[in-house]
Amino acid sequence: MDASPLPDLARLLPRELATELLDLARAHGATFADLYAEHAIVTGLSLDERRLRTASHTVLQGVGIRAIRGEQTGYAYADGFDPDALREAARVAARIARDAPPAAMSRTGSPIAFRVNDAPAPFVLQEPATLALDEARRVEMLRRCDEAARGHDPRVHEVSASFNSSAKSFLVANSDGVWAEDRSHLSRLVVSALALEGGERQEGYAAGGGCVDASYYAHDRTPESIALEAASGAVLLLAAREPEAGSYPVVVCNGWGGVMVHECFGHSMEGDTIRRRTSIRATQMGQQVAARGVTIVDSGLVPYSRGSYRIDDEGTPAQRTVLVEDGVLVGYLWDRLNATLTGHRPTGNGRRASYRDYPLCRMTNTYIEPGTVTPEALIADVPRGLYCKKLSGGSVSPADGNFSFHVTEGWMIEHGRLAYPVRNATLTGNGNDAMLRIDGVANDLAIDGTTGSCGKDGQWKPVGVGQPTVRFTGITVGGTAV
Numbered sequence: 001m002d003a004s005p006l007p008d009l010a011r012l013l014p015r016e017l018a019t020e021l022l023d024l025a026r027a028h029g030a031t032f033a034d035l036y037a038e039h040a041i042v043t044g045l046s047l048d049e050r051r052l053r054t055a056s057h058t059v060l061q062g063v064g065i066r067a068i069r070g071e072q073t074g075y076a077y078a079d080g081f082d083p084d085a086l087r088e089a090a091r092v093a094a095r096i097a098r099d100a101p102p103a104a105m106s107r108t109g110s111p112i113a114f115r116v117n118d119a120p121a122p123f124v125l126q127e128p129a130t131l132a133l134d135e136a137r138r139v140e141m142l143r144r145c146d147e148a149a150r151g152h153d154p155r156v157h158e159v160s161a162s163f164n165s166s167a168k169s170f171l172v173a174n175s176d177g178v179w180a181e182d183r184s185h186l187s188r189l190v191v192s193a194l195a196l197e198g199g200e201r202q203e204g205y206a207a208g209g210g211c212v213d214a215s216y217y218a219h220d221r222t223p224e225s226i227a228l229e230a231a232s233g234a235v236l237l238l239a240a241r242e243p244e245a246g247s248y249p250v251v252v253c254n255g256w257g258g259v260m261v262h263e264c265f266g267h268s269m270e271g272d273t274i275r276r277r278t279s280i281r282a283t284q285m286g287q288q289v290a291a292r293g294v295t296i297v298d299s300g301l302v303p304y305s306r307g308s309y310r311i312d313d314e315g316t317p318a319q320r321t322v323l324v325e326d327g328v329l330v331g332y333l334w335d336r337l338n339a340t341l342t343g344h345r346p347t348g349n350g351r352r353a354s355y356r357d358y359p360l361c362r363m364t365n366t367y368i369e370p371g372t373v374t375p376e377a378l379i380a381d382v383p384r385g386l387y388c389k390k391l392s393g394g395s396v397s398p399a400d401g402n403f404s405f406h407v408t409e410g411w412m413i414e415h416g417r418l419a420y421p422v423r424n425a426t427l428t429g430n431g432n433d434a435m436l437r438i439d440g441v442a443n444d445l446a447i448d449g450t451t452g453s454c455g456k457d458g459q460w461k462p463v464g465v466g467q468p469t470v471r472f473t474g475i476t477v478g479g480t481a482v
Contacts, residue, residue: 305449
């Protein structure tokens, strides 16, 4: 997404060697082969109890090689760029793919001549925070977080802060002639504050970051603003009550509230679960799966988000994919393997944790598009309900859609107004049912691309989530028994 001092991988892995590796990977009948080369600089600093606790700096580099024969995938990798080690990795991948069923044993000639993928970048960084902020400035930011959080209220007794970054260059080449190179820069500043009063202990959390320039931390989300959000959240929860258990209207905030859509819809729309029919969405194409007025999108083109990129980890350009339109299921997410096996086109959703991992079908930035009413109007129409201001991560079963989310900060709604804060609330239900219970979508869309990470099959990838303020007619809320 920018010019940076990361190494030129085309020098470490010349096209002649890449062609040879792809040929070796297809030597035992694989119909397709690709390689993924990577050089990543990963750093981390943490401050706890006013002392710098940890500091890390890691350089990862290597090449992963994949051979595909029908549904069989052979994958191997080599650390570094030694040509002999890369050739051996290609041979191993080829031997694994050789075990495919005979029906898949059709191999066509040598790899096609490479052509550069010149898809436009969704945004450009001028001074990536990953490279422009040296260690001294990062430590200073952490100390500013600590001072701001402690200075907010004397009840804030413990503060921890961390700054992590990853600067990466990668190259993808395959036997269909794709040659694509890109860079990514992720950074994240996280603050946790613990407030104490009597026997009560409550924690607040806040974060900032994304694919951002260094100036982001000076203007958009300063260390002080992140720290104050964490500290004020902790102090607020000291006086919060337990919610009443039951099923009643729930209004979920914009931005990070979209984690519900990510969990309830996103994973069940990924091509591997669709192809294997392990997702409840596999048989719902064209059916109404959400309330009218609800449109759900997955897009890798959101500016400065952790879930955005120019090309995915298979060299496919990122794109905007509509999954649900006006409540009707209209699309799925596809990586190359599952798209090929089902006769679809890849949607730019092939992602991997590193060169040591094979690509999986993954979300990017998943969100609900905005409606027309104000968020205040959605709350004003609720005689009694729950407003969810902050959610932690949740979980969902793609097979049946059952979900559970923890509300880290909420407010009870009484007579159309936020009455008092609540804590320890949980939302449980079924995504197939809950999305049909949406009866209001506000006009305040926000996409949170600062801090989200999504796990699947042991691999973690950065993602963004989002939505406008959304109202449900009823969700089961866990809390104190009535």
